[in-house]
Amino acid sequence: MCPKVTSQHKLEVRGRIIQSAIECFSNDGFDRTRMDEISLSADLSKGTLYNYFENKEDLFNAICEDSLDLLKVQLHHLFTKSRDDLISNAELFYENFQKLQKEGTAKVFFEALAESTRNPKLQKILFNHRLKIYKVVENYLQIQSDMGFIKADRNLAYVASGIVSLFDGITTASLIGIPENYNKKTWAVAIKAILSNLD
Amino acid sequence: MCPKVTSQHKLEVRGRIIQSAIECFSNDGFDRTRMDEISLSADLSKGTLYNYFENKEDLFNAICEDSLDLLKVQLHHLFTKSRDDLISNAELFYENFQKLQKEGTAKVFFEALAESTRNPKLQKILFNHRLKIYKVVENYLQIQSDMGFIKADRNLAYVASGIVSLFDGITTASLIGIPENYNKKTWAVAIKAILSNLD
Amino acid sequence: MCPKVTSQHKLEVRGRIIQSAIECFSNDGFDRTRMDEISLSADLSKGTLYNYFENKEDLFNAICEDSLDLLKVQLHHLFTKSRDDLISNAELFYENFQKLQKEGTAKVFFEALAESTRNPKLQKILFNHRLKIYKVVENYLQIQSDMGFIKADRNLAYVASGIVSLFDGITTASLIGIPENYNKKTWAVAIKAILSNLD
Amino acid sequence: MCPKVTSQHKLEVRGRIIQSAIECFSNDGFDRTRMDEISLSADLSKGTLYNYFENKEDLFNAICEDSLDLLKVQLHHLFTKSRDDLISNAELFYENFQKLQKEGTAKVFFEALAESTRNPKLQKILFNHRLKIYKVVENYLQIQSDMGFIKADRNLAYVASGIVSLFDGITTASLIGIPENYNKKTWAVAIKAILSNLD
DNA sequence: GATGAATGAGCTTTCATTCAT
DNA sequence: TATGAATGAAAGCTCATTCAT
Structure with a gap:
């Protein structure tokens, strides 16, 4: 029989690698994560990892994109819901918010x-993500404003980046x-202050 | 000639190591900083490093303490001045604020x-520092309040942590x-909103 | 559709592999040539290579024989023409001479x-080829002698091996x-000297 | 006591590495020689090798230069003696000639x-060596000529390169x-022919 | 105390080979 | 037969740490 192109299978394996990598990189950071760990955790041989990703950095970039995409989706749901x-x-x-973060993306x-300070490609990914x-x-703020919960504000973009920064800082x-x-x-006090005081 | 060993001398050498280490760890992070680099940058032999610090982690903890102490002093000056x-x-x-940060402490x-996620001792240092x-x-806010620039607020502690978090987030x-x-x-809009709206 | 397997087809595939292998081994040498490269260059899967040749060494021996056979044919043409x-x-x-060599056999x-220093089988092939x-x-020299271009010589065999060695050395x-x-x-001077001076 | 600079010691170790490397590369070739082998043969740790040579290629270049230098000296002795x-x-x-070669340089x-086909630096070394x-x-030929053993020849340079090539080919x-x-x-027949027939 | 040569465990990465489909 | 995903042994190289001088 002629072999079928198992694109489906490859995607599944790639997903498994990404999942394991997210876990490992979350726990141990980039430098301390061993390719051994990831392959073990994904129940694959080390060589297979390199059939899917060129090297450790490539894998890390990939999981960053995936992970950040996930975060964006989560935030989107949270805000629109x-x-x-x-x-x-x-x-x-x-x-x-915190519940989402627990899933490893934070x-x-x-x-x-x-x-990213040593990886320009990654910096660009992070920049665009932000x-x-x-x-x-x-x-989201626009919607809140439309619904009359907050005042319209000419600085809505800055308010948004302020809220994101505040959240990052509190996550720190x-x-x-x-x-x-x-x-x-801390969050509640700051958020109330910021949103009650729009021009 | 062999160098004389005095307590003064030891302090001077220790200081030089710390300075070099701050630079190296700032640029390259913990894992990627080589003991070689530090010793070279401090114009000392690698062996000497180990006469002053037990190991790499020990050195990193020391420079964290030093570096954070410096940051605290800088902030103190900024706020009281x-x-x-x-x-x-x-x-x-x-x-x-940013000017201070440029000096490497950030x-x-x-x-x-x-x-710190892998180093409990370091986490404690960071916690206390925060x-x-x-x-x-x-x-500082109390002083601003005393001077009538802002309203007194029963939540002044939370306002303070909010401001710090906001700043961390914007630094990110x-x-x-x-x-x-x-x-x-972003900072200006958020700060004005927060401080204008105290109870 | 699955390809039909005919003896003709097998020979054609084998030939394609040999051709690709000659190219790859010529450019990169035995150790640095990847089975991947060869299969890619022959537009075949890696697995198929192993249906035609037991392993890398086996393939190399085969292309050596083929390549040396080709060289022999080329030389034969050159000398008899x-x-x-x-x-x-x-x-x-x-x-x-050089024009022939450019085709990759050299x-x-x-x-x-x-x-061959690590491969006795190959050494034997090279020995017989030589x-x-x-x-x-x-x-060829006999013919030249018959035609009166050079003197007959009782050492014609040694003269022949000398010429071959000279050529190998100059190729080096x-x-x-x-x-x-x-x-x-260099070639011209030496050849003239050798052939003018036969006993 | 202040430590002395043991330049002598370093040279001795470097020499030991070179010697072991010449042996290993001679026996197994560049690709198949393991750094482990060399370090073992030199009775050193693998790490030490890398304190003396940047990488495998660097070491190989170094031993080539050393080995070729030795060959040159040997030839010089042979020819002038x-x-x-x-x-x-x-x-x-x-x-x-052959006796010299047995010592591993050939x-x-x-x-x-x-x-050298993959290493331009090495190619240059070989070129200059040649x-x-x-x-x-x-x-040497000039001396032979001066002593009346052979005729003076306007092509002495080409005769020389011819002899070297002949020798390389016969070594092959x-x-x-x-x-x-x-x-x-083969050598004797060709040499006599070449040298008897100078213009 | 100061040195820096030596160490070796441990890392990332490669690639010939296999085998289920 | 053809395939190509999976394998895993083995390689080159790094670097924190030690210790004789």
């Missing part, structure tokens, strides 16, 4: 950040070990 | 952050390559 | 030579980068 | 030749397994 008043529900919003983001996130949040605090309750309150 | 109205001068404040902070920063900012944006003008405006 | 006076036309002869010869070349040249010089004009003159 | 009539003693000369030469050999032989034959007696006779 929740049509509630952000100001009143700030704390609930934070909790939902840690990869910080790994990518550290790595712009998309800004846009997602800005659209969270990573360091600042208690979640404290972080949640 | 500038008795202006933070709201009106938000952009100027951001610029001064990058070490993010390196330490990445490393609390100190929060306190510095809180005191800066590292990724978001233009400084954009970041500055 | 040119009925001119070798002494007078030594330089022209060298040029014709490089394979030196690859085989290097490889004897045949000696014979081809000896016959050519590989190293000694200019062709210099090599040609 | 033997003030006999080369024509009458051609066979003896060949034997002395095989490295052919290894280098094969490798020119030097030509010169050594040319000088020797590597392939052509019997030494046959090679010796």
Whole structure:
């Protein structure tokens, strides 16, 4: 029999590698993650990894793109799904945010950040990703504004980037070990202040 | 001639190692920094490094402490020196902030952050450091409040942690390559909103 | 559709593999030639290679035989075709020689030579090949002698092996980068001296 | 005590590495020689090899230069020492030649030749080396001429390169397994013809 | 104390070969 | 028969650490 082109199979294997890689890179960072670990975790031989990705960096870039794409999708869902008043529900919003992060995407983001100072390609990926996130949040604010929850503001783009930065900063605090309750309150206080005060 | 060994001399050498290490770890991160590099940059032999620090991790912890201490001092100066109205001068404040960061302390902070997920001792250092920063900012806000620039607020501690987080997040944006003008405006908009809206 | 398997087809495929292999081994040598390269160049899958040849060494031996056979044929043509006076036309002869070599057979010869020190089977192939070349040249000299261009000589066999060795040595010089004009003159001077001086 | 600079020691170790490398590369060729082998044979750790040579290729280049230098010296001795009539003693000369080659320099030469097609730096080394050999032989012929053993010849340079090429070609034959007696006779016949027939 | 040559465990990567389809 | 994904042994190379001087 002539062999069929198992494009489906290759995609499945690639996905398995990516998943294992996300886990490993999240836990151990780029440098300390061993290709051995990844292949073991994906239940594949080390050689197979190199049939799918040119080298470690290539794999890392791929999982960054995938991981960031996932994050973007998650944020998009979160923002478009929740049509509630952000100001009143700030704390609930934070909790939902954090739940998403637990799935591993946040840690990869910080790994990518550290790595990006030595990897221009990665820096570009991160840059573009950030712009998309800004846009997602800005659209969300526009909706909140349309619904009358917040005032329209000529600075909506800056408000959006401010909110994203605030969230990144609090995630940093969270990573360091600042208690979640404290972080949640910090978020709520800042968000309420920012959104109540639009021009 | 063989060098004389005095306590003074030891301190001087230790300082030189720390300085070189800060530079190297800032540029290349923990894993990619070679002990060779550091010793070369400090104009010492590799063996001498090990007379002053037990191993690479020990050295990294030491420079983190030193580097963070420096950052704390810098922030303290910045906050106690500038008795202006933070709201009106938000952009100027951001610029001064950034100037401090350029001296290398910021990058070490993010390196330490990445490393801390694998290094409990380092995590504790970062945790305590963060609390100190929060306190510095809180005191500053109290002064601003005393001077009538901002309203007193029962949530001053949370406002302080929010400001620190906001700044960390914007520094992240800066590292990724978001233009400084954009970041500055983001900062100004958020800061004005937060501080104008205290209860 | 699955390809039909006919004896004709098998021979055609085998030929394609040999051709690709000659090219690859000529360019990169035994060790640095990848089975991937050969299969790609022959527009076949890697697995198919192993249906025709047991392993890399087996394939190399096969192409050596083929390549050397070709060289023998080329030399035979050259020697039997040119009925001119070798002494007078030594330089022209060298040029014709070189033209043949350009087709890739020479490089394979030196690859085989290097490889033969570790491959007894290959050494035997090369040994037998060399004897045949000696014979081809000896016959040629006999013809030249019959035609009165050179004296008959009781050492004709040694003269033949001398000429072959001289040519190999000059090919070595050519590989190293000694200019062709210099090599040609070297050849002409030596050939004239050798052939003018037969007993 | 302050440590002394053990330049002497480093030279001694470097020499040991070179010696082991010559042996290994002679026996197994460039590609098949393992760095492990060399270090083992030199009774050193693999890491130490890399303290003395940047990488495998660097080491190979170094041993080529060393090995070729040695060959040049050997040839120089041979040619300046033997003030006999080369024509009458051609066979003896060949034997002395071969004796030198047995010491390992010849095989490295052919290894280098094969490798040089992929290594421009090496090609240059071989090229320059060859020119030097030509010169050594040319000088020798001049002396033979001065002593009246051979005629002066306007083509002495070409005669020299012819002799070198002849010798290389016969060495090739020797590597392939052509019997030494046959090679010796080939040499004698060709040498006598060439040198008896100078203009 | 200061040195730097030596170490060797451990990493990334390669590639001839196999075999289920 | 043809395929090409999977394999895994083995290679080159790195670098934190040690220790005799």
